[in-house]
Amino acid sequence: MTVVATLIVGVLLVVGVTLLYQAVRHTVFEELRTRGVLAVSDVSMIVRGGDPHGVLPVQDADFSLLQVVDERGRVIASSDAMRGRPALDVPVPAVPDRPVARTLHVPGVAADVYVVSERVRGPAGLRTVHAGAPITELTRNKNFFVAALAAAVLLATAAVAWIVATAVRRALRPVREMRGELADITGGDTDRRVTVPDPVDEVSDLARAVNVTLGRLEDVVVRQRGFVADVSHELRSPLAGLRAQLEVALEHPEDEDWPSVARAALGEADRLQGIVTDLLILAKLSAGVPAERERVDLGTLAAAEAARRVRRVPVEVEAAEGIVVLADRDHMVRLLTNLLDNAERHAASLVRVTAAAEDGEAVVVVADDGAGIPPEDRERVFWRFHRLAEGRRRDRGGTGLGLTISRDIAQSHGGTLVAADGGGARLILRLPLAPAPESGR
Incomplete structure (x- = not known):
């Protein structure tokens, strides 16, 4: 994050200072052009009024390099600063009375010269007027200005890198603490928790x-x-x-x-x-081992399991049609068998099974007329290897896992299995109904 942020800011700063330098340079040259046009206009007025020879007066102290050149390229008039110098090596403007500006090097002048040239028609014919100003300040301060901008970019980039690195390190301090706390948690420290930092984020x-x-x-x-x-x-x-x-x-x-x-x-x-x-x-x-699921009619399956073998007490089944769920058939058989065996074990004279659809769920109730399950034991009966005293008395060979397996099967299919109030034991299974099959399938 620090490297990426620093690179982005560095690029933006370089672009910014480049644009700033170009803006400053453009401002300086625009001002020079404005003053140069005024200076060359003053000389052009003299040329239009007559054919000057000799020394030209200087109106702007910065634009002190003045020349008037005839069609043959001879200097016929100049300012004191250009006395004795050849004509400036500047192309003749193509359009008369339209000033043209350019920068060039003039021998004998330390700095580059900004020259504005204009072609003027006077009484003696066409003349080319030049007005030049040494770009002393810009040339003198250019290197310092560029170096200052480069130093500012480097310092700003370094400051951004330090700020971002410090901010990221501080923001990730709670993560480092959590990492250390997690590393200290072993198999025997399952009750430990990591520190929740402030603020909420x-x-x-x-x-x-x-x-x-x-x-x-x-x-x-x-x-x-x-x-x-x-x-x-x-x-x-x-x-x-x-x-x-x-x-x-x-x-x-x-x-x-x-x-x-x-x-x-x-x-x-x-x-x-x-x-x-x-x-x-x-x-x-x-372990959540996936099992193949199919459409299973719980009512039909419950009736089939109740009639599959002769039991100690009669089993009455009241099942509506079309109680279809998406389930593993073997798991459903095991679940219903466990519920029927449990009810048979505790029933006095009758086991009753009902299957119906309620609010988008398949509801199967297996009830017996035995002693029932005390309220305080209605959750314990689903514990592994937990058997009530009556269950141990009626069946000493049981494993105590039947109802546990039944609840796990129900939960793996997105349903529930609970013990409820009733005359005897009353176990209620709820499973999501299967969606209606699509037409054509």
């Missing part, structure tokens, strides 16, 4: 955004640690039970009923397989 907005990101990372780390702890605990129990059963059986192998031992081991293996399967599903959902 883009840098403070950046700091707040960084803090929001750190908060999300902290939440992910906390959930990951809790998940690892829960997984290790849940996997340890069936593994320990399986190992204990096998060790006891091997202590007295001749006294064991090995088919019973195998059946018990198979039960523990099934439980382990269920936990691992659920964990893989959770891992894919958490």
Whole structure:
């Protein structure tokens, strides 16, 4: 930023001082032209009134170099300063009575000479009148003026570079502090945040955004640690039970009923397989693994899942037609199966499923007539490996991941899954309805 700003300002300054020099030079020469035209006019009046010879009077002290030249190029009259000098080496003006100005070097004169020439008709014929002024001041001060302008450009450019560099360094100081604070944050310092500087500007907005990101990372780390702890605990129990059963059986192998031992081991293996399967599903959902989505009729799918196998209690399904969502069919099957299994586990005599469209959403309600979920536990039932006392009593082999997976599936499809008031447990699934298919497709 400093280099770019300095280059831009440097170019602008160079252009500016060049224009200034040209303006000053133009002003000086315009003034010389005005005075030169007056000086040559005075001499031209003399030529028109007669044919002057000898010394010409000087009216303007600066325009002291005066000459009158005939058609043959001979000097017939001049001022004292030009006495004895040859005619000025200036082209004869092409149009009479029209002054022409030019700058030239005159031998014997230290500075350049500004000459105004005019062709005049007098009694003796055409005469060329020259009036010249040495450009002493401009010539003498030209080098100093150019050097002063160059020095001003260099000093101004250096000042701009210092100001911009200081301003940028000061503006980026909070960013350097944030960089240092972020570098100090390690895996064990997830609760730390960066300092939000004053005043409110883009840098403070950046700091707040960084803090929001750190908060999300902290939440992910906390959930990951809790998940690892829960997984290790849940996997340890069936593994320990399986190992204990096998060790006891091997202590007295001749006294064991090995088919019973195998059946018990198979039960523990099934439980382990269920936990691992659920964990893989959770891992894919958490990682956001993309899944192919299609148009799925939730009402039809809910009725099919309810009738797919015989359950402990009857399941009533009341589903409207055309409750279509864009979803992964396998995920929807898993979600509905989890809700139906949970309702069957806690129902006393009936499970009721309804599917309808409300305000652009597909709403599926799975309710049972069991003991219900206490208000304080309606969010906890969606925690990983969290099982209420009644659930553990009714099904000791469950993993405690069914409702967790169901909510994650709902959220991955842009929907929600909550527990609500009701006579028993009442779980409400909401998903966005699929847009109507375009005509011709």
